[in-house]
Amino acid sequence: MIDRLLNIDRRIIFVFVFIGVAVPLLLDFNLPVKITPSSQAMYDRIEQVAAEGEGIVLLSFSYGPSTVPEIQPMVLSILRHCFSHDLKVVAICLWPDAVGLAQQALETVSAEYGKEYGADYAFMGYKPGGAIVIVNMGQDLHSAYPQDNWGKASSELEVTSNIHSLRDFDFVIDFAAGNSVDHWWVPYGQEKYKFPLGAGCTAVVAPDLKPYQNSGQLVGMLGGLAGAAEYEKLVGQPGSATAAMTSQSSTHLILIAFIVLGNAMYFISRRSARSQ
Amino acid sequence: MLFLRRTLPMILAFVTGIIGISIYYVPHSSAQGLEEVLARWLRIVYAFAFFLGLFSLLNLHWRRVRARQAGWGYSLIVYLSFGLMIFFVLYNDGTGPFSPQARAGGYQWLFLNVQVPCGATMFSILAFFISSAAYRTFRARTPEAAILLVAAVIVMLGRVPVGAYIHDFFPAAAQWLMDVPNMAAKRGILLGVSLGIVATSLRIIFGIERSYLGGGEE
Amino acid sequence: MNRDKILFLAVVLLFALVNGYLLAAGELPADWTGVGVIVAAGLTLALYSFLYKDNPLFKFAEHVYVGIAAAYTFGQVWFPTLYGELLRPIFTDDPEVAATASVWLLVPTVLGILMLTRFSSRFGWLSRISFAYYVGLGAGLAIPRYISANVLAQMAPSLQPLSFSWEGLTLVLVMVGVVSVLIYFFFSVEHTGAVGVVSKVGIWFLMVSFGASFGYTIMGRLSLLIGRVQFLLDDWLHLM
Numbered sequence A: 001m002i003d004r005l006l007n008i009d010r011r012i013i014f015v016f017v018f019i020g021v022a023v024p025l026l027l028d029f030n031l032p033v034k035i036t037p038s039s040q041a042m043y044d045r046i047e048q049v050a051a052e053g054e055g056i057v058l059l060s061f062s063y064g065p066s067t068v069p070e071i072q073p074m075v076l077s078i079l080r081h082c083f084s085h086d087l088k089v090v091a092i093c094l095w096p097d098a099v100g101l102a103q104q105a106l107e108t109v110s111a112e113y114g115k116e117y118g119a120d121y122a123f124m125g126y127k128p129g130g131a132i133v134i135v136n137m138g139q140d141l142h143s144a145y146p147q148d149n150w151g152k153a154s155s156e157l158e159v160t161s162n163i164h165s166l167r168d169f170d171f172v173i174d175f176a177a178g179n180s181v182d183h184w185w186v187p188y189g190q191e192k193y194k195f196p197l198g199a200g201c202t203a204v205v206a207p208d209l210k211p212y213q214n215s216g217q218l219v220g221m222l223g224g225l226a227g228a229a230e231y232e233k234l235v236g237q238p239g240s241a242t243a244a245m246t247s248q249s250s251t252h253l254i255l256i257a258f259i260v261l262g263n264a265m266y267f268i269s270r271r272s273a274r275s276q
Numbered sequence B: 001m002l003f004l005r006r007t008l009p010m011i012l013a014f015v016t017g018i019i020g021i022s023i024y025y026v027p028h029s030s031a032q033g034l035e036e037v038l039a040r041w042l043r044i045v046y047a048f049a050f051f052l053g054l055f056s057l058l059n060l061h062w063r064r065v066r067a068r069q070a071g072w073g074y075s076l077i078v079y080l081s082f083g084l085m086i087f088f089v090l091y092n093d094g095t096g097p098f099s100p101q102a103r104a105g106g107y108q109w110l111f112l113n114v115q116v117p118c119g120a121t122m123f124s125i126l127a128f129f130i131s132s133a134a135y136r137t138f139r140a141r142t143p144e145a146a147i148l149l150v151a152a153v154i155v156m157l158g159r160v161p162v163g164a165y166i167h168d169f170f171p172a173a174a175q176w177l178m179d180v181p182n183m184a185a186k187r188g189i190l191l192g193v194s195l196g197i198v199a200t201s202l203r204i205i206f207g208i209e210r211s212y213l214g215g216g217e218e
Numbered sequence C: 001m002n003r004d005k006i007l008f009l010a011v012v013l014l015f016a017l018v019n020g021y022l023l024a025a026g027e028l029p030a031d032w033t034g035v036g037v038i039v040a041a042g043l044t045l046a047l048y049s050f051l052y053k054d055n056p057l058f059k060f061a062e063h064v065y066v067g068i069a070a071a072y073t074f075g076q077v078w079f080p081t082l083y084g085e086l087l088r089p090i091f092t093d094d095p096e097v098a099a100t101a102s103v104w105l106l107v108p109t110v111l112g113i114l115m116l117t118r119f120s121s122r123f124g125w126l127s128r129i130s131f132a133y134y135v136g137l138g139a140g141l142a143i144p145r146y147i148s149a150n151v152l153a154q155m156a157p158s159l160q161p162l163s164f165s166w167e168g169l170t171l172v173l174v175m176v177g178v179v180s181v182l183i184y185f186f187f188s189v190e191h192t193g194a195v196g197v198v199s200k201v202g203i204w205f206l207m208v209s210f211g212a213s214f215g216y217t218i219m220g221r222l223s224l225l226i227g228r229v230q231f232l233l234d235d236w237l238h239l240m
Helices: A002-006 A010-027 A037-052 A065-084 A098-113 A131-139 A180-193 A206-215 A224-235 A240-275 B002-025 B029-066 B072-094 B106-137 B143-158 B161-166 B169-205 C003-024 C032-051 C056-091 C103-119 C124-158 C166-184 C193-236
Strands: A056-062 A088-093 A121-126 A171-176 A197-201 A220-223
Touching: A002 A240, A010 A240, A010 B106, A010 C193, A037 A065, A037 A171, A037 A197, A037 A220, A037 A224, A056 A065, A056 A098, A056 A180, A065 A088, A065 A098, A065 A171, A065 A197, A065 A224, A065 A240, A065 B106, A065 C193, A088 A098, A098 A121, A098 B106, A121 C056, A131 A180, A131 B029, A131 C124, A171 A180, A180 A197, A180 A206, A180 C124, A197 A206, A197 A224, A206 A220, A206 B169, A206 C124, A206 C193, A220 A224, A224 A240, A224 C193, A240 B106, A240 B143, A240 B161, A240 C193, B002 B029, B002 B169, B002 C124, B029 B072, B029 C056, B029 C103, B029 C124, B072 B106, B072 C056, B106 C032, B106 C056, B106 C193, B143 B161, B143 B169, B143 C193, B161 B169, B169 C124, B169 C166, B169 C193, C003 C032, C032 C056, C032 C193, C056 C103, C103 C124, C124 C166, C166 C193
Parallel strands: A056 A088, A056 A171, A088 A121, A171 A197, A197 A220
Antiparallel strands: none
């Protein structure tokens, strides 16, 4: 019996996982989200930039379609936060797959706040090279991005015309699905040009960025869907991340139950094998 | 000929490497200007590097089609879908390839309705397999494995709302685990990896590491 | 007809019926947006069919994705960089864009073209010049930055004054963790005696770290699944 349970068809486990995800989404109830210090630090920095007046924020999109459910909600929340305080936003992409996603997010949120392209925000598009783009921007933004994504000269856009380099940004946030924060932005950008740097990253990457938070190289960090839900709560606009947290909770409980059950049966079968 | 094929590239790697190190420490505007130019050139060279990957991909599938290997029909699908997307790239919503990128059109439609759902779904399949693996193989066979398991369970409970609902211990414990022991271990790994990167970079600059030259005739 | 073929036909028929209903009921608009949602849902379900068994529908969707993604990346390399920076400034009427043209851009253009000779058995050696520039400059730029950002800046917070407080205890714990992990990875010395004990402590710290990473990885993967299910239940079926 125990052997049969230990070697159960994995498709049965898949069904349990799917039920754990789908049922809470259909029932539509939310558990309260607890704010972590990392997410609060990100929020506080944007509030500080807004309080100082006439701030400009650089958003770097370093993710792709595979991590949209985790990162896109935090992008939308941060854009809403920036636009609600009339901060200027410049968006760049360091991954080619991010261009369409960045465009979609910018168009959606700018329409909500009546923001004008060129005057309130600019989208510079993708440049290959990763860390080298950051080195280039660190010296001269217009050398790295002579035109925006739609072919307009960056010197002609109101938002970017007075920006010379990375030093001129009040806050830089990288939305990372890979190691763009620790391998690109921190060593090639923040280290030399000393701008405040924040990260919105997938849950897989989040533990790796803790040393940078501790050293002060990162102001704050939004880690995974939970981080996105926390930021939605901070800006007071619950969205898909908040709705997903109940499913996240139920599937975590299911998985923990599987792990405990698997271990319990393993130890029982081991003990009965020994007694035989 | 050996000079052009081997020695010149190694000299170039050495010179550019030394320049790359030096201009970091020279604050003079000419050094910073040189850094800006070299970085811009490197960015453009990176753009051409994309074609190496593209050629490899298309060549792999072409060889499968030509040799009629098992599953060659799927390689034809790769070519057809590539061709479809390339058509829309070049069409560029009616403005053609020699205009700036259009804001809308078939290119954007295919990205949002084919590439995004496919990419998101491929990675989400891992959720099922990780669940199955957690049940079948995640065993506390040794004390170290037990530590790993307990840490994982605390973090899994602490980072979701239900953990705080059960008891305030879980979010506090998860936060402490991330901020102290996890951070310490990651810092140790980071120091080691960074020193390794520095060592490898020095080996490349001084010509000890030559794998970037590739194989073939010297 | 075997069981799998019957199941396949049943699923396709059900998919068609559901979409027909959604279009007829007005839940999905009868335009390119609605078609897009149907295509996205179809590809999502085709990829998820792998959970039952590897099958032609999954392989079809997988290969479509590969082709589309490769061509999309081509577009993102062509428009902003190859066309935008190299060609357009030469031929444009816009004076601001034309001002970014420079004859010196011939250098990276030539280096880039030389890189493509990698595939030629006769001229492949020319690509070594490009790779030497690429790798050499990359290595040179990396060294001072990694030393500064990832070594010195990381050592500094671990070497703070100690105190008899919770912060002081935390600092000691972090220092013990960093040093023991570094000693664990130092394989040139045998892990016996004192080194063995410290290395064991390092393993414990690593196990906690890997456990935390595992927990976060599970969280991340489940988040991606939740996102796709949200799309299917909300954007496609309008059940949420």
